[in-house]
Amino acid sequence: MTWTDLKTALAGDGYVASDDLAVALQLALSLGRPLLLEGAAGVGKTEIARALAQVRDTRLIRLQCYEGLDAAQAIYEWNYQRQLLTIRAAAEGGETGKAVEDRIFSRDFLLERPLLAAITQEVAPVLLIDEIDRADEEFEAYLLEILSDFQVSIPELGTITAVTRPVVILTSNGTRDLSDALRRRCLYTYVEYPDRVTELNILKARCPDVEARLADQIVGFVQKLREEDLEKTPGIAEMLDFAAALMGLGIADLTESPAVLQSTLTTLLKTQSDQAQVTPEVAGRIAGKAA
Amino acid sequence: MSRVTKFSGRDPGPSARVAGFMAHLRDNGLRLGVAEAEIAMAALAEVDAVRPEESCRALRAVCTGCKDDAERFDDLFDSYWMDMGRVKQKVVPGQTSAKNDSVHSSRDARGEDVASSGNVTAPDDDGGEANSGGTGKLIATKQKNLAHKDLRELVRPEEIEQAEDVARRIGAALRDKRSRRRIAAKKGDSVHFRKTIRRSLSTGGEPLRLLRKKRPDRTRKIVAICDVSGSMSVYSRVFLAFLAGLMRADTAADAYLFHTRLVRITEALRDKDAMRAIGRLSLMADGFGGGSKIGPSLMRFSETYAKRFVDGRSVVLILSDGFDTEPPEMIAGALQKLKKRGCKVVWLNPLKGWADYTPVAAGMVAALPFLDAFKAANTLADLMALEKELATV
Structure with missing residues (x-):
């Protein structure tokens, strides 16, 4: 191969x-x-x-x-509890010495x-x-x-x-x-953050239902967002969550409703200061550029 | 025209070329052994080695070990294999002089400048640019340009040795901090009751062996940030030697330079040849001796590197005079952000050593509330004297 x-x-x-x-x-x-x-x-x-x-x-x-x-x-670890129980049982059964020892230190008592x-x-x-x-x-x-x-x-x-x-x-x-x-x-x-084409391919591979135009916008938006000065830069998993959220809400165009866009940003921005920094105006500007 | 290097007909073959490439990488500070050369050969056999980009990818996976190396690799690859069709005369570098050829420095062992320029290990010409027409190696060059000052002119090898000693002591003083918790230990100061009771089960409830516990030493990581702006140039020599020493003495330490921007120099300073390390540094610290932007640099540090390398067990050493061209609020903001990570901040200011010094520089005043210690440091001897005081930080 x-x-x-x-x-x-x-x-x-x-x-x-x-x-x-x-x-x-x-x-x-x-x-x-x-x-x-x-x-x-x-x-x-x-x-x-x-x-x-x-x-x-x-x-x-x-x-x-x-x-x-x-x-x-x-x-690995020995299964102590089971060993103790076996010893107890063996003592009651009259079994002693080497036989017990061999038994409790066998593969059966080994926790892998x-x-x-x-x-x-x-x-x-x-x-x-x-x-x-x-x-x-x-x-x-x-x-x-x-x-x-x-x-x-x-x-x-x-x-x-x-x-x-x-x-x-x-x-x-x-x-x-x-x-x-x-x-x-x-x-x-x-491993770097993927470039636009690669990320688009990832999105298409993971969410085949998403429309080409929206997919393009989503990836463009996330790529632009990564250039912003954020505490926690959104990764690929966040991008997929974002796409899923938009699809769940039935959005066809990022620029169509700023309020909905802002509410779905919770999937991308994971700290309080990042959320405060990306105000509706900033989000609108980025979405406008990405479109 | 093919960009691929033409090798001379007399050279011993592909394996020698790969060995030559490994030597080329080693010369440029990548730490590679014989085993890597072997894997490199195996890796080339696995890919379509005729296509340069595939060989480059394969060799990059084998030969690099960290992000900095990986970023430099493409240039190093091109400089050896993609020489615009020039004929490479010698594949395996020979021993050109009685000197140790693994030490590439334009100074000799005593720290004096080698009189003739343009020998094999330092392809300088008067323009200050590395001569790209020759068969020389790509290494740091000595620059005459003032804006592009060579740090090697400032630091001498014997100073680094001395600084290494100082750095080791200061490192030791800052580093070991006793933990509040106790862990099991063979020679502990108190009895580990839980463990003793638990172990006594195997002897029928009779505590035959007393197990002990102690407070372990938790090592603290030193992060040094050095100001190399114009106002600091008199002291840079001491501080750079100190940084070089620190990096060689303490494998966990981390170092940064800033003037108008911040550069991480940890990897460069880890070079096993101290003078070459300083040489690599001069290439990175482009603009050395210019203006200073302490606030933005510290802010950048606390926003990027600090997130990865600074935690509650770090001590951040800032070596600067506090003269900033930016508003002082930046410094306060940056330090506040840095302190939130739970680290200790120690500011070493060379001016504090002067008689009647008061921190009047606005930047310094803004920084004071956030410092755990504010000390003077002009010379290596001063730094040495700090050992005791820093132990209590």
Whole structure:
């Protein structure tokens, strides 16, 4: 499969990827390297993993990172409660010693967390490590080990080696700089906000019912809005919500009713100061330019 | 005419050309190892390498690691592979002198200017423009133009070493702040009761091992913003050395320059060659030594970068004299916005070191209510003396 095939396949699934992103994805697949995606919130970094899983017809395993994420939540954990109950039951049944011990430290009592689950699948899944920049640096080091060896050591069970190599996609919003070691191991792509044509294609792929003229206006409006000095720039998901809201209200032209336009702006502007800044006059001006 | 570079017939082949390209990237400050060259080859085999734009995309995915690098990559790619059909004589750069060729600086190791201009590592000519006709590499050039002052003339390598030491101490003084909460630790100052009781279950309710907890040190991130406008040019030397030192001593630190606009210089200063880092800086700080717009620059900082890099655990160091050409309300507004992110703001003003100094500059007066500390700093020694005072911020 070349990158153009991949791009077409993704487009068939409703994800319009830029050429840069398609090439990087194709390389990540063929070279077996993790792919690190950076970019502003709402440019479709997480969505690409879902689309890729759809295209390859495999599972998507997602690990959402947060501050304080540790190995127990990311890799594996013993099911303590079940182990305790088993010990109690075994003691009443007169079973003791090594047999019980072997039983409670078997795979049945292991709770698989995303990273372990990802390497034990029969069919290579897509592993999405979302917002890696939120996790602590210690966790990043741990992740590096797994990403390079694709194996996990469990003291009681021994080493579990990957059956298949998952396709790994990492995303980062840049709340902190990632370590050089992690960057070096990954392929890298910076995902920009899409240009007008791409965004129009996205809108058409996601909301096929929207009329061409309105679609053009919506995309033009959002693109112009991104140039305004806002606290939180609207992403693609917001644009789709906006389109859905307009269609739900049966609007055919953005400039037709300023009051309705203003009320639907709640789908695009997510902070109080942004809403205060984009007054009906400003919205009208932008809509006029976009039309 | 094809824009693609023609390679000399004697060169050893495609793999050597890729290796040459990797060396070219390394010369321009991208951190790449042998492993990357290998992946680059594999990546080129995967795409249609005959088409330049595809090779460029593939190599960009492999060779870059952050946004700044990715943005520079296209130019670097073009300068090596798309040389307007000129013949490239040497694919693999040879060792041209006994000096370490990984250090590209127009000064020698003692910080003196190399007398002859236009050697391999510094393609200067009198016009100050990099000579695009030769086979030289694209690196920072020494500029004679005053509006385009070379910061390397201001900073010397030995100063950076000294500054690194100072920065490390100040960093340490500012950085470690004890947390209010406690976490489990092998050598803690108090008993972790919850954990001890829970662990005692495995010994039949008998707390055989006492587990402990302590207050961990939470590292604080230092964000330095340096004013390089005309009024500050006397002090720029100290402050730039300090910034360079800070970035080398503390991997989490973040640095910015401003005069009439704000530039992020973190990536440039992380360059492993200190003098080349300053060289890259001069290219970025176009307009260095001109007027100052403190208010708008700080405002821009708090509206853009601060959202990503400043949180409750940050200390923002502002190095400026407070002479602003814009209305002082801007500074107050920007600092207020910045303070809302929960950070500490420390202003180091070189003028404060003067006898009988009072902060009369309107900008400075406007800023005072928002500062956690307002200190003097003219020389490296002064900065060193700040260590104790900053520890209590």
